[in-house]
Amino acid sequence: MNEEPKSNVARLRIDPAARQRPGGTVKFIFIGVAVVAVIALLVWKPWSGEGQRTVNGKGGTIAATVETAAKNSAAATNADSTANSARPADDRVALTVSGYIINRERIEISPRFLGVVKWIGVKKGDAVTNGQVVVLLDDAEYQARLREAEGRVANAKVAVAKGELDYERTLQLAKTHIESKQNEDDARLQLEAARAALREAEGVAELARTYVEWCTIRSPINGVVVEKLVNPNELVMPQSFGGGRGPSTALLAVADPKDLQVEIDMNEADLAKVSLGQKCRVSPEAYLDKNYRGTVAEIAPEANRAKGTLQIKVQIANPDKFLTPELSAKVDFLKAD
Numbered sequence: 001m002n003e004e005p006k007s008n009v010a011r012l013r014i015d016p017a018a019r020q021r022p023g024g025t026v027k028f029i030f031i032g033v034a035v036v037a038v039i040a041l042l043v044w045k046p047w048s049g050e051g052q053r054t055v056n057g058k059g060g061t062i063a064a065t066v067e068t069a070a071k072n073s074a075a076a077t078n079a080d081s082t083a084n085s086a087r088p089a090d091d092r093v094a095l096t097v098s099g100y101i102i103n104r105e106r107i108e109i110s111p112r113f114l115g116v117v118k119w120i121g122v123k124k125g126d127a128v129t130n131g132q133v134v135v136l137l138d139d140a141e142y143q144a145r146l147r148e149a150e151g152r153v154a155n156a157k158v159a160v161a162k163g164e165l166d167y168e169r170t171l172q173l174a175k176t177h178i179e180s181k182q183n184e185d186d187a188r189l190q191l192e193a194a195r196a197a198l199r200e201a202e203g204v205a206e207l208a209r210t211y212v213e214w215c216t217i218r219s220p221i222n223g224v225v226v227e228k229l230v231n232p233n234e235l236v237m238p239q240s241f242g243g244g245r246g247p248s249t250a251l252l253a254v255a256d257p258k259d260l261q262v263e264i265d266m267n268e269a270d271l272a273k274v275s276l277g278q279k280c281r282v283s284p285e286a287y288l289d290k291n292y293r294g295t296v297a298e299i300a301p302e303a304n305r306a307k308g309t310l311q312i313k314v315q316i317a318n319p320d321k322f323l324t325p326e327l328s329a330k331v332d333f334l335k336a337d
Contacts, residue, residue: 090332092334092335093281093332093333093334093335094273094333094334094335095270095273095274095332095333096330096331096332096333097264097266097270097330097331097333098264098285098328098329098330098331099262099263099264099265099312099314099328099329099331100262100263100326100327100328100329101260101261101262101263101284101316101323101324101325101326101327101328101329102260102261102262102263102313102325102326103226103255103256103257103259103260103261103325104256104259104260104261104315105221105255105256105259106226106253106254106255107220107221107223107253107254107255108229108250108252108253109134109135109217109219109220109250109251109252109253109254110236110238110249110250110251111137111214111217111236111237111238111251112214112238113211113214113237113238114235114236114237114238115137115138115215115235115236115237116137116138116233116234116235116236117135117136117137117138117230117231117232117233117234117235117236117251118136118137118138118139118215118232118233119135119136119232120134120135120136120228120230120231120232120251120252121133121134121135121136122134122225122228122252123225123228124225124226124227124228125224125225126224126225127223127224127225128219128221128222128223128224128225128254129219129222130219130220130221130222131218131219132218132219133216133217133218134217134218134219134225134251134252135217135251135252136215136216136217137214137215137216137217137236138215139211139212139215139216142208142211142212142215143212145208145211146205146208146209146211146212148208149201149204149205149207149208149209150205152201152204152205153198153201153202153204153205155201156194156197156198156200156201156202157198159194159197159198160191160194160195160197160198162194163187163190163191163193163194163195164191166187166190166191167184167187167188167190167191169187170183170184170186170187171184171187217251219254220254221254221256222256223254223255223256223257224254224255224256224257225252225253225254226253226254226255226325227252227253228252229250229251229252229253230250230251236249236250236251237249255325257319257325258319259319260316260319260323260325261297261298261313261314261315261316262282262294262313262314262316262329262331263311263312263313264311264312264313264314264331265304265307265309265310265311265312266309266310266311266312267308267309268303268308268309268310271310273333274296274299274312274333275296276296276297276298276299277295277296278295278296278333278334278336279293279294279295279334280293280294280295280296280314280331280332280333280334281293281294281331281332281334282294282314282316282329282330282331282332283329283330283331283332284322284323284324284327284328284329284330285327285328285329285330286322286324286327287322288330290322292316292317292318292319292323293316293317293318294314294315294316294317294331295314295315295317296312296313296314296315296333297313297314297315298311298312298313299311299312299313300312314331
């Protein structure tokens with residue numbers, strides 16, 4: 001009985017010699033991996049150069065330029081030639097820098113007092129002339145104040161007329177000793193007080209008239225509306241107390257398109273090449289074939305320590321439609337003759 005189970009267990013055991021893997025199979029696997037790696041290296045290496053592929057043959061070595069590298073090279077050559085043709089080399093140029101075109105003066109038109117916009121007669125881009133009416137504020141309150149002040153002036157004039165009559169009568173009676181000297185003095189002082197009250201009433205009326213005139217807002221210069229900041233029925237005031245959510249503090253922004261400058265942040269290492277009144281040549285980045293005469297008009301008295309720059313402004317002579325504020329431009333600073 002015990003012999004039969006032992007024989008079954010013995011048959012299930014694996015022979016130690018059979019458990020060992022044949023060494024030849026492992027060698028073939030390593031050889032196969034090495035061959036694949038060598039082939040991949042040979043395929044990748046010719047393409048790893050700077051846009052060139054090398055093919056070895058009996059006749060020697062042939063170098064073929066990759067098509068993309070040729071296109072990039074040709075594009076770079078064309079760009080260089082275009083730039084050179086637009087901005088030829090000039091021995092007179094001491095320094096070339098970039099800056100931004102700006103309006104020399106940008107005027108924001110603000111109200112003199114709290115009010116409501118009643119009418120706006122211009123929009124962004126419209127040309128305006130000096131003295132042209134551009135905005136009307138609601139003047140109903142100030143018209144009422146003006147009428148009240150004019151009524152006070154009328155009453156003061158009546159009081160002056162009455163004081164003059166009283167004084168003349170008292171003066172005549174005083175000459176005949178019917179009225180006393182004191183009554184004469186009282187009449188004269190009352191007349192002077194009436195005249196002073198008239199001058200005061202006239203001043204109040206003039207102030208009310210001024211407020212009415214201030215409700216009509218005019219352009220201070222000949223120029224163009226560069227920004228429209230409010231719309232009709234909006235509340236406006238001279239200055240804001242409520243931060244960004246407060247009432248508007250300006251109505252319009254106007255500037256003269258014929259008075260332009262280029263604003264430059266000059267590196268401190270180049271300041272020795274720039275002087276006040278130096279002649280320049282300005283070319284807008286959008287139209288590099290356009291050149292304009294310029295002059296260094298302003299050198300800031302204080303530098304920006306964080307950036308290590310000093311602000312320079314170049315005045316452009318005879319600007320035209322190709323110069324747009326806030327676009328960039330190149331400036332050539334010319335050497336002195």
